[in-house]
Amino acid sequence: MVEQVEVLTGNAAAAYGVKLSRAQVIAAYPITPQTTLVERIAEFIAKGELKAEYIKVESEHSALAACIGASLGGARAFTATSAQGLLLMQEMLFWAGYGRTPVVMAVVTRAIAPPWNMWSEHTDALAQRDTGWIQIFCHNNQEVLDTIIQAYKISEDKRVMLPVMVCFDGFEISHTAENVLVPEQSDVDSFLPPYNNDLIDVEKPKLLWNGVYPEDAFKFRFIFYEAAQRSLSVVEEVHYDFYSRFGRRYGAIEIYGECEPKVFLVAMGSVASSAKAAVDVLNREGYPVGLIRIRLFRPFPTFELQRAVEGAEALVILDRSLSFTRGILSTEVAGALYNAKWRPKIFEYIVGLGGAVVSHKSLVEAVKHLLARVDEKPKGVVWLKSEG
Amino acid sequence: MVTINELTDDEFLLKGNSACAGCGATMAIRWVLKILGKDTVLVMPAGCVSVFQGMFPASAFGVPVVDSSFGAQSSFAAGLIAAYKIKGRRLKVVTLAGDGGTADIGLHAVSAAAERGDDVLYICYDNEAYMNTGVQRSSLTPYGAKTGTDPKGKLEWKKNLPLIMAAHNVTYVATASVGYPFDLMRKVKKAASLSGFRYIHILTPCPPGWGFSENLTAELGRLAVRCGIFPLFEVEGGKLTLHKVGSRIPVRKYLELQKRFEDLTEDQIQYIQKRVDEDLRYLEIIEKVTSEVKRDG
Numbered sequence: 100m101v102e103q104v105e106v107l108t109g110n111a112a113a114a115y116g117v118k119l120s121r122a123q124v125i126a127a128y129p130i131t132p133q134t135t136l137v138e139r140i141a142e143f144i145a146k147g148e149l150k151a152e153y154i155k156v157e158s159e160h161s162a163l164a165a166c167i168g169a170s171l172g173g174a175r176a177f178t179a180t181s182a183q184g185l186l187l188m189q190e191m192l193f194w195a196g197y198g199r200t201p202v203v204m205a206v207v208t209r210a211i212a213p214p215w216n217m218w219s220e221h222t223d224a225l226a227q228r229d230t231g232w233i234q235i236f237c238h239n240n241q242e243v244l245d246t247i248i249q250a251y252k253i254s255e256d257k258r259v260m261l262p263v264m265v266c267f268d269g270f271e272i273s274h275t276a277e278n279v280l281v282p283e284q285s286d287v288d289s290f291l292p293p294y295n296n297d298l299i300d301v302e303k304p305k306l307l308w309n310g311v312y313p314e315d316a317f318k319f320r321f322i323f324y325e326a327a328q329r330s331l332s333v334v335e336e337v338h339y340d341f342y343s344r345f346g347r348r349y350g351a352i353e354i355y356g357e358c359e360p361k362v363f364l365v366a367m368g369s370v371a372s373s374a375k376a377a378v379d380v381l382n383r384e385g386y387p388v389g390l391i392r393i394r395l396f397r398p399f400p401t402f403e404l405q406r407a408v409e410g411a412e413a414l415v416i417l418d419r420s421l422s423f424t425r426g427i428l429s430t431e432v433a434g435a436l437y438n439a440k441w442r443p444k445i446f447e448y449i450v451g452l453g454g455a456v457v458s459h460k461s462l463v464e465a466v467k468h469l470l471a472r473v474d475e476k477p478k479g480v481v482w483l484k485s486e487g
Numbered sequence: 488m489v490t491i492n493e494l495t496d497d498e499f500l501l502k503g504n505s506a507c508a509g510c511g512a513t514m515a516i517r518w519v520l521k522i523l524g525k526d527t528v529l530v531m532p533a534g535c536v537s538v539f540q541g542m543f544p545a546s547a548f549g550v551p552v553v554d555s556s557f558g559a560q561s562s563f564a565a566g567l568i569a570a571y572k573i574k575g576r577r578l579k580v581v582t583l584a585g586d587g588g589t590a591d592i593g594l595h596a597v598s599a600a601a602e603r604g605d606d607v608l609y610i611c612y613d614n615e616a617y618m619n620t621g622v623q624r625s626s627l628t629p630y631g632a633k634t635g636t637d638p639k640g641k642l643e644w645k646k647n648l649p650l651i652m653a654a655h656n657v658t659y660v661a662t663a664s665v666g667y668p669f670d671l672m673r674k675v676k677k678a679a680s681l682s683g684f685r686y687i688h689i690l691t692p693c694p695p696g697w698g699f700s701e702n703l704t705a706e707l708g709r710l711a712v713r714c715g716i717f718p719l720f721e722v723e724g725g726k727l728t729l730h731k732v733g734s735r736i737p738v739r740k741y742l743e744l745q746k747r748f749e750d751l752t753e754d755q756i757q758y759i760q761k762r763v764d765e766d767l768r769y770l771e772i773i774e775k776v777t778s779e780v781k782r783d784g
Contacts, residue, residue, distance in 0.1 A: 123569075123570070123573045123574075124566060124569045124570055124573065126562075126565070126566060126569075150573070151573065152569035152570075152572055152573050154565050154566065154569055154603070155603065156562060156565070156596075156599060157595050157596065157598070157599035158595060158596075158599075160559065160562070160596075161559070161561075161562035161565070161595070161596045161599060162562075164555065164556070164559040164562030164563050164565075164566065164596070165562045165563070165565045165566035165569070166566055167563060167566060168530070168553070168555075168562065168563035168564060168565060168566025168567040168568075168569075168570070169566035169567065169569050169570040170566070170570075171553060171563075171566070171567060171570070172566065172567045172568075172569075172570025172571055172574065172576070173570055173574055174566075174569065174570035174573055174574060176566065176570075190556055190559075191556065191559065194556055194559075297570075297574070297576070299528050299551045299553070299567075299578070300551065301525050301526055301527070301528070301550065301551060301578065304525075304546070304548060304549055304550050304551040304552070305546060305551055305552075306540060306541065306543070306546045306548065306551075306552045306554065307551070307552065307553050307554060308553065308554040308555075309537065309540055309541065309542065309543055309546070309552070309554050310537070310538070310541075310542045310543065311542060311543040312542055312543075315543055
């Protein structure tokens with residue numbers, strides 16, 4: 100297996116992932132910071148490097164609607180959006196989720212207006228956690244490329260048939276260039292077979308998605324629930340398959356730094372990258388700190404998280420999202436640990452909303468400050484300001 | 488031209504569906520599908536048809552149907568068309584939506600599909616209000632008509648959607664009425680023979696919504712055309728052609744058969760007559776101006 104090293108932004112890495120996955124129908128509407136991603140795909144198509152139909156839609160609602168239609172017609176479909184666009188899509192998000200259409204979407208996370216703000220925040224993606232999509236958060240450009248390819252494999256698995264959001268931070272990832280290993284097309288082809296699930300048969304005409312009575316509706320929801328449950332182990336299988344072919348290991352969660360520390364930071368996306376740098380500093384100075392990076396948010400890896408935190412005294416959750424009075428990641432983590440045998444204290448931090456910088460220095464300071472008071476009772480949500 | 492001898496005996500809108508007695512939409516759809524035949528897939532948003540098509544697992548259709556969310560039909564269809572294009576599959580993709588789904592909640596997506604020139608036949612069945620939710624006004628409800636949300640009668644003039652679609656420079660636009668089934672079928676046949684975005688706007692009178700006796704659906708469809716309130720025309724290659732149907736009758740003859748117009752004042756009836764005359768004159772001018780247009784492809 101040969102891989103080419105390219106210097107790519109996160110958006111370009113995503114576009115390469117789409118090209119290598121041989122997506123056949125792209126439907127997208129421009130929104131900052133997603134634009135360079137869909138422009139790159141349009142360029143691939145124009146140059147003949149990707150054989151796909153690009154539907155220039157008039158809104159994000161239509162972008163996803165078109166992807167759903169394409170998926171029904173047996174084509175591999177892709178779209179990408181951010182913030183307001185994702186919110187406009189919400190009706191279609193549920194349609195794709197409950198409709199079991201294996202669409203893959205890049206969500207370049209961005210703060211929601213008002214006030215207008217185009218920098219990163221995770222509230223846009225996390226507010227869609229109930230729409231029936233698998234959600235994966237990436238923390239660097241290599242992961243973005245790899246995850247797009249994995250996403251199709253997970254999504255199109257007959258046991259799953261659910262759409263996947265590949266989420267990564269606007270600008271911090273989307274517009275920041277890094278070295279990225281670009282796999283060979285033939286290697287991706289052998290990992291990801293073509294998609295051919297055309298559901299429409301004129302010889303056996305059926306209605307798709309027409310009205311159902313309550314008892315049938317309940318059954319359909321249970322079928323969806325079973326697929327959602329199964330998706331957790333399929334994600335693991337795909338991670339392993341990917342690792343065995345490409346040598347890069349991904350998991351539902353990633354543990355970094357000390358494995359059995361006193362305190363775990365918990366973070367997603369580019370916040371986790373800053374947290375890794377903070378853990379490096381803290382470990383060098385002898386502080387017993389590790390990081391749990393949540394990569395898979397839907398389905399939430401409850402049992403893996405429960406196992407990972409065993410023995411830790413406290414979790415410091417770095418939430419780049421807000422649900423009224425708490426961070427969304429915090430409520431999710433707290434919920435996952437409620438029935439666990441080992442329940443560390445949870446210290447909740449709100450960080451980096453609206454693109455505010457989350458520097459590793461500020462995290463180092465915050466953790467040192469907390470370690471001195473870790474025996475005290477958590478005093479509610481702390482807003483962590485960062486000075487560059 | 489379409490004659491009764493060449494119509495297939497096959498039915499693609501089946502008996503026993505739960506449409507209201509005298510439903511104009513069922514008449515239109517039955518004829519449309521007889522022309523299009525079985526290699527057709529319907530993409531359909533919420534609306535009367537999505538209700539009377541049947542509840543899972545039943546189906547009133549002899550062709551496959553994809554139900555879309557309300558207003559998303561054109562974009563679902565765009566995706567399906569793109570998939571078929573890249574997969575090399577040949578199926579007629581037809582969007583079938585009511586006046587609300589087309590002129591109101593779906594207009595952005597319909598307009599986008601028209602502007603892109605999607606290879607689709609769009610059928611709008613216009614019963615002039617949100618009927619399956621119990622008669623609320625749409626932008627295609629005519630002036631003066633009472634609905635659940637305009638209990639004193641609508642104060643605004645009906646949006647001229649067929650001309651709006653024609654302004655997109657699409658392959659084909661036509662209006663049709665269930666009062667003239669062979670004209671309707673001729674237009675469907677013609678549209679089916681073309682490619683690109685094709686739009687047929689069909690007036691489908693609605694007995695419960697408009698308040699008339701179930702045996703008068705076809706008659707209302709004819710009177711609407713004859714009084715000029717729903718003119719029949721085609722736009723192809725930039726040329727508009729008006730169809731004259733017999734001698735004109737006063738709009739009063741059409742309005743007085745419908746309960747939704749029962750509270751109209753004499754002044755309002757005069758106003759409607761005047762506006763209808765003006766609108767017809769406007770179409771005649773367009774017909775004249777565009778008669779010399781030459782456009783390739």
